[in-house]
Amino acid sequence: MKVKNGMILALVSFIWGTSFVAQSMGMEYLEPFTFNGVRCLIGGVVLIPCIWLINRLTGNGSGVEKEKYKKKDLYIGGIACGVLLFLASSLQQIGIQYTTAGKSGFITAFYIVMVPVLGIFLKKAVGIKVWLGVALALCGLYFLCINEALTINKGDILTLVCALVFSLHIMVIDYFSPKVEGVKMSCIQFFVAGVLSLPFMFLFETPKLLNMGLSMGSLLYAGVLSCGVAYTLQIIGQKNMNPAIASLILSMEACFSVLAGWLVLKETLTIREGLGCIFMFGAILLAQFPERKVEKVEEREATDNG
Secondary structure (H helix, E strand, O other): HHHHHHHHHHHHHHHHHHHHHHHHHHHHHHOHHHHHHHHHHHHHHHHHHHHHHHHHHHHHOOOOHHHHHHHHHHHHHHHHHHHHHHHHHHHHHHOOOOHHHHHHHHOOOHHHHHHHHHHHOOOOOOHHHHHHHHHHHHHHHHHHOOOOOOOHHHHHHHHHHHHHHHHHHHHHHHHHHOOOOOOHHHHHHHHHHHHHHHHHHHHOOOOOHHHHOOOHHHHHHHHHHHHHHHHHHHHHHHHOOOOHHHHHHOOOOOHHHHHHHHHHOOOOHHHHHHHHHHHHHHHHHHHHHHHHHHHHHHHHHHHHOO
């Protein structure tokens, strides 16, 4: 099960990484709140037929599953995730205007450090190999993203807060995903994030249908795949998985964004960036091993106590 979850999260990181290309192209015509708002609403709309189909195939959650399903947890989790998604994506889009893309990517990826730190306060066990994996991943992200001296400015601070919000988003998903239907919670979070973007879009930006039409390809990729598919798979993949491990796998989006930029936008992939990708893969492999050992010990203890 854990291997399957890890593969799902790896697919999520791939979609998110390649969506940076779509976001970069879409921002040529649209402003941050407009782009984020429209893509989130598209993501929510796309999931509605998915929910209908799942209900048809599963008998609308009848029997035991229906008793386990709690609407209160669904709405609270969906709204909480939506608010956090809105805050994080908005801070990232605004912050990148005042800092470089490389520094923004590096600082955003600090959620791989923040998640296990936050997990300590929630009594989430984190082994030494996970911490070593985090350190190795940070080295990889440094090689991938940082090419100049690290300084702090307005954009860096905004992006650092964005990383904190993304880490909270991961922790909230970790808490609610075992309790609710993932697709429904994902649908709610997109509509919440999209609706929250609307007043800021009309107050501070000048949305135009013509510009939306010019960016439709980017909006559809970011809305259908990055939002509708990837964030839903994140909720499913994170179910019953250590959030520290999940954050490491999701941080692979940095590697995929570099590769996507190289293939689609013809950006150069340097030896330094290739080395960063190797560090990232190594970090994820290292962090996966202790979890399996811990699970076996827990299973043995449960058997003994049973």
